[in-house]
Amino acid sequence: MSKIKLGIVGYGNLGKGAVEAIKQTDDLELVAVFTRRDPEDLTIDDPTVKKVHISNASDYKNEIDVMLLCGGSATDLPEQTPYFASMFNTVDSFDTHAKIPEFYESVNEAATKNNKTAIISVGWDPGLFSINRLMADAILPSGENYTFWGKGLSQGHSDAVRRVNGVKNGVQYTIPSESAIEKVRSGENPTLETAEKHNRVCYIVAEEGADKAAIEQEIKTMPNYFADYNTEVNFISEEELKRDHSKAPHGGFVIRGGNTGSGHKQIYEFSLKLDSNPEFTASVLVAYARAAYRLNNENQFGAKTVFDVAPGYISPRSAEELRRDFL
Amino acid sequence: MSKIKLGIVGYGNLGKGAVEAIKQTDDLELVAVFTRRDPEDLTIDDPTVKKVHISNASDYKNEIDVMLLCGGSATDLPEQTPYFASMFNTVDSFDTHAKIPEFYESVNEAATKNNKTAIISVGWDPGLFSINRLMADAILPSGENYTFWGKGLSQGHSDAVRRVNGVKNGVQYTIPSESAIEKVRSGENPTLETAEKHNRVCYIVAEEGADKAAIEQEIKTMPNYFADYNTEVNFISEEELKRDHSKAPHGGFVIRGGNTGSGHKQIYEFSLKLDSNPEFTASVLVAYARAAYRLNNENQFGAKTVFDVAPGYISPRSAEELRRDFL
Numbered sequence: 001m002s003k004i005k006l007g008i009v010g011y012g013n014l015g016k017g018a019v020e021a022i023k024q025t026d027d028l029e030l031v032a033v034f035t036r037r038d039p040e041d042l043t044i045d046d047p048t049v050k051k052v053h054i055s056n057a058s059d060y061k062n063e064i065d066v067m068l069l070c071g072g073s074a075t076d077l078p079e080q081t082p083y084f085a086s087m088f089n090t091v092d093s094f095d096t097h098a099k100i101p102e103f104y105e106s107v108n109e110a111a112t113k114n115n116k117t118a119i120i121s122v123g124w125d126p127g128l129f130s131i132n133r134l135m136a137d138a139i140l141p142s143g144e145n146y147t148f149w150g151k152g153l154s155q156g157h158s159d160a161v162r163r164v165n166g167v168k169n170g171v172q173y174t175i176p177s178e179s180a181i182e183k184v185r186s187g188e189n190p191t192l193e194t195a196e197k198h199n200r201v202c203y204i205v206a207e208e209g210a211d212k213a214a215i216e217q218e219i220k221t222m223p224n225y226f227a228d229y230n231t232e233v234n235f236i237s238e239e240e241l242k243r244d245h246s247k248a249p250h251g252g253f254v255i256r257g258g259n260t261g262s263g264h265k266q267i268y269e270f271s272l273k274l275d276s277n278p279e280f281t282a283s284v285l286v287a288y289a290r291a292a293y294r295l296n297n298e299n300q301f302g303a304k305t306v307f308d309v310a311p312g313y314i315s316p317r318s319a320e321e322l323r324r325d326f327l
Numbered sequence: 328m329s330k331i332k333l334g335i336v337g338y339g340n341l342g343k344g345a346v347e348a349i350k351q352t353d354d355l356e357l358v359a360v361f362t363r364r365d366p367e368d369l370t371i372d373d374p375t376v377k378k379v380h381i382s383n384a385s386d387y388k389n390e391i392d393v394m395l396l397c398g399g400s401a402t403d404l405p406e407q408t409p410y411f412a413s414m415f416n417t418v419d420s421f422d423t424h425a426k427i428p429e430f431y432e433s434v435n436e437a438a439t440k441n442n443k444t445a446i447i448s449v450g451w452d453p454g455l456f457s458i459n460r461l462m463a464d465a466i467l468p469s470g471e472n473y474t475f476w477g478k479g480l481s482q483g484h485s486d487a488v489r490r491v492n493g494v495k496n497g498v499q500y501t502i503p504s505e506s507a508i509e510k511v512r513s514g515e516n517p518t519l520e521t522a523e524k525h526n527r528v529c530y531i532v533a534e535e536g537a538d539k540a541a542i543e544q545e546i547k548t549m550p551n552y553f554a555d556y557n558t559e560v561n562f563i564s565e566e567e568l569k570r571d572h573s574k575a576p577h578g579g580f581v582i583r584g585g586n587t588g589s590g591h592k593q594i595y596e597f598s599l600k601l602d603s604n605p606e607f608t609a610s611v612l613v614a615y616a617r618a619a620y621r622l623n624n625e626n627q628f629g630a631k632t633v634f635d636v637a638p639g640y641i642s643p644r645s646a647e648e649l650r651r652d653f654l
């Protein structure tokens with residue numbers, strides 16, 4: 001059986017995760033990585049993978065079945081996805097929730113016009129979490145959805161603590177509140193502000209001689225970022241920071257408490273606990289590359305989301321095998 | 328907007344749950360309940376719902392968009408699904424895992440021949456659990472799936488304890504082993520026999536003067552049912568049994584621990600905690616009725632499973648609303 005041929009655009013953490021994820025499959029093959037940098041500067045440990053400047057991507061129209069777009073949502077994808085979706089089937093992880101409708105429209109136009117299939121906003125949120133929010137809502141209409149994020153390293157909040165006077169280095173974790181989760185799991189459908197759902201824990205390396213009490217005070221009262229939250233500030237050494245806090249863990253929970261019939265409580269829960277956020281997100285993109293390829297073969301053109309993809313399309317296994325062993 | 332018109336075949340716990348689930352929707356309408364009993368004996372609190380003998384179902388071919396088949400898997404569905412799928416779009420909850428391939432074939436033939444769409448084996452296992460087994464496997468190929476059931480009342484095991492000498496009444500719960508779940512959640516992918524994954528807890532009403540030690544001994548050593556398991560036997564009064572053990576709770580967990588890249592652990596988990604197993608299963612059937620109707624409108628005929636249904640098809644919400652509010 002011939003393999004589905006993939007390309008990767010962008011070689012940051014997500015792109016590197018995609019290279020690793022493709023290696024774990026038998027039905028997918030990485031043809032080339034496209035970059036804005038000098039291609040020769042990329043280090044890819046498989047010599048059969050081509051390193052190509054992004055400006056030459058159109059030369060690969062006939063050699064690549066699906067392009068995995070591994071750029072960022074802020075500036076890369078709004079330009080790159082419509083551009084690549086006019087030449088390739090694509091999968092991306094566009095995650096600016098508020099801008100998804102306009103992003104969808106621009107990608108849909110480019111892909112439809114050129115008979116390509118572009119699956120947008122793939123990953124875990126948006127992505128797997130979205131699927132579970134939808135399904136829980138459809139199955140238990142009388143109920144409430146809750147999404148919790150973490151334990152996860154937050155880049156924006158880590159940047160904020162590092163700007164505080166006297167802070168040499170530091171990281172911030174967003175941690176779902178156990179008591180809030182327990183309330184939701186009990187099925188009582190509580191009203192919860194974001195600040196009640198999450199706590200914030202900081203690990204700070206202070207500068208020599210800095211006033212730690214003042215640092216703690218400034219962090220805990222920082223508007224928007226920390227003031228409304230239950231915030232914990234821990235001081236550690238530079239060595240401890242490097243040793244214990246250099247990974248990018250993340251995860252979270254989607255929980256719906258619903259009622260059926262004569263008031264029976266039904267609790268639906270989906271959760272992820274990820275040692276590496278970019279490697280997991282990349283693994284989801286890679287699985288959905290199968291779907292982009294198959295949908296395109298069925299002439300299902302245009303922009304799609306995870307809501308439009310039947311589960312069987314992301315599996316390397318045959319429909320018969322899935323019915324026999326996974327149903 | 329006109330509603331999707333539904334019928335229900337079979338008026339046991341599942342059929343009754345379906346009546347309740349349809350009431351919670353705005354886009355679905357129950358036209359009739361079909362029964363093998365005397366239709367006049369059915370108590371349905373909505374007078375607009377027709378009560379019809381099952382032998383007259385064919386008269387409703389043009390009045391019903393989707394038929395929910397709420398019979399049992401042992402004898403009802405192997406006959407009823409192919410029969411009804413030759414006249415109606417159908418959704419059923421066939422759950423004899425080992426017989427799904429042959430069941431699929433017979434339903435597929437009947438439905439395809441008559442341009443109908445029949446979604447089989449819908450519910451939570453098979454059903455939602457199956458989707459999660461498939462997706463976790465596709466996304467994290469280097470890993471292991473684990474399914475735990477419970478806490479749940481097991482009908483077969485409850486029957487078994489009630490046959491023990493000196494037992495007046497009793498129930499048995501299957502309970503997932505907390506220590507096994509913790510091992511799986513740690514990502515170590517342990518080898519676990521079914522007996523290590525689940526404990527069994529019995530609540531027994533003994534007959535007056537019965538030898539409780541002998542009852543406990545007989546239960547704990549019963550081959551197949553209990554001998555291999557960690558089994559707990561509690562003696563209670565008839566009143567306590569009635570008060571505390573008359574519901575049909577169930578649920579369980581699908582967990583996959585996978586590795587990506589340079590050995591990062593990624594834990595994927597889906598779980599349900601259900602006060603009423605039949606009402607939840609019925610709610611899943613009702614949501615998938617939308618999918619049967621929509622797939623049929625797209626000329627996607629034949630037998631389908633949850634693997635063939637894109638999530639958006641089970642939601643009453645528009646694609647625009649889903650992208651804006653749920654993605």
